[in-house]
Amino acid sequence: MPTSNSLEIAFVTETFPPEINGVAMTVGRLVGGLRERGHRVRVIRPRQGRGDIGGEHELALPGLPLPGYAGLRFGLPAGGRLHREWKRLRPDLVHVVTEGPLGWSAVNVARRIGIPVTSGFHTNFDRYSVHYGLGWMRPAVAAYLRTLHRRTLATMVPTAALAADLAGEGLNGVRVVGRGVDTRLFDPRRRDMALRAEWGGGADVPVCLYVGRLAPEKNLNLVERSFAAIRLQHPRAVMVWVGDGPSARQLAIDHPDHHFAGMRTGADLAAHYASADLFLFPSLTETYGNVVAEAMASGLPVLAYRSAAAAELIVDGDNGRLVAPGDGEAYIRIAGEMAMSAEKWPRMGVAARASMHAHRWSSVVERFETVVREAMC
Incomplete structure (x- = not known):
């Protein structure tokens, strides 16, 4: 149940369950855990197929297939739509999960109308480029990713090593949130x-x-x-x-x-x-x-x-x-x-x-909440 301390959070992500990948699973766990703690979370994502209109507390927007990743899509720029949505129902925080055009739109709009915005670093897309014959693009992809994260109040990462790497590249506000595992399912x-x-x-x-x-x-x-x-x-x-x-x-x-x-x-x-x-x-x-x-x-x-x-x-x-x-x-x-x-x-x-018993998802959700509250101060 929402409380006086609960937050209105907009999660902007290119991937979400029932899509099957590590990022979708992680986002699903975070969203579910935050809702259990009384927060009101709205997911903003690309449509996952023809006829997808989004579920409860979801906004499904246009997207295109992600090259080389059958079944996944990336969101198109949606600055106008997000501006109207957030003027009508202003969230306390925008959290950008993925760095595609939809994520860039979300960062731009949130900054323009004064909504605190945080981000997550989930995928080394710059490293992936090498394996698809696009190694020459790696510096440009890396610069693109770092530029987006520099424009957010905090960038959440799963490991201390990744935090150190990003901090060494001049990225401020990096915070380790970690990842959990469902030890009841995986047994x-x-x-x-x-x-x-x-x-x-x-x-x-x-x-x-x-x-x-x-x-x-x-x-x-x-x-x-x-x-x-x-x-x-x-x-x-x-x-x-x-x-x-x-x-x-x-x-x-x-x-x-x-x-x-x-x-x-x-x-x-x-x-x-x-x-x-x-x-x-x-x-x-x-x-x-x-x-x-x-x-x-x-x-x-x-x-x-x-x-x-x-x-x-x-x-x-x-x-x-x-x-x-x-x-x-x-x-x-x-x-x-x-x-x-x-x-x-x-x-x-x-x-x-x-x-693995110490790696509970509930602890990860608590850490996420702590980081966003610190970023909003």
Whole structure:
């Protein structure tokens, strides 16, 4: 229920559930958590398909498909519409989640009519450009992103390392808010032996897992090579891929013996995590990487680069293994070493699960509220 201390917040985002990606999930959790705490939150986003008129407390605006990201859209400039909306129903705060044209419009309008505006840094789009043959655009994309965030009162990021990076680039007002994980959903008790049997993974056959977008920026070649190293020790080992994207078709052609599960959500996704034994995640383009936390909450040791969420959540040798960022040969070598001592994986998985209990979404929502109240003072 709204209280005298509740806020009217406009969340401006290019992606929102039921779209499936880390940003949409995070925004959905924040919006839901803020509403539970009595705040009135209105979501402003692009239409997600023909006939989409938005839900309760949502404003759906025109958008276009995002190149290379099937199923996602970016919002078009909407300065006039936002100006009219916020003159009619003025929010206490505008929070801009994504940096597309809709986000720029929101920052411009909020500043022009004197509404406090904050932002979130969720995606390293400048790093993504390298993987799509547009590396020459990286400096311009980075400058675009930093310029938008410099015009807001606070920029919220998921990790201390990212905060330090952005502060080092001259971005003021960076605040660490973090990310949470649903430990009730992602739980080792969802392990499904029938699902493992479908994959060909018995009690003595290790199952390796990747969850995420199947796309060049995720460094999937290293998953392939690392699993090959694991198979040298365990020839019957199983590789399961959960997700979709532009690389899916070629991966399936190259590895007809791997299992491609496609997109999974909710309890089905949780069962896929819990039914595996080791999570392979070599991406270097993440600002966080929700899947790392989800895998650990599900009781899986994770092999990852010392970057983003992995750098903050994994204690090397205890609940997973870490590799110096970018050292692909070391990543493959450690995958092989882990395969030679697979009997340690269950113990590491128990430690991974235990380490996630402190990462509640409620704490993240509380931190978000604290940051926006400080920014408004």
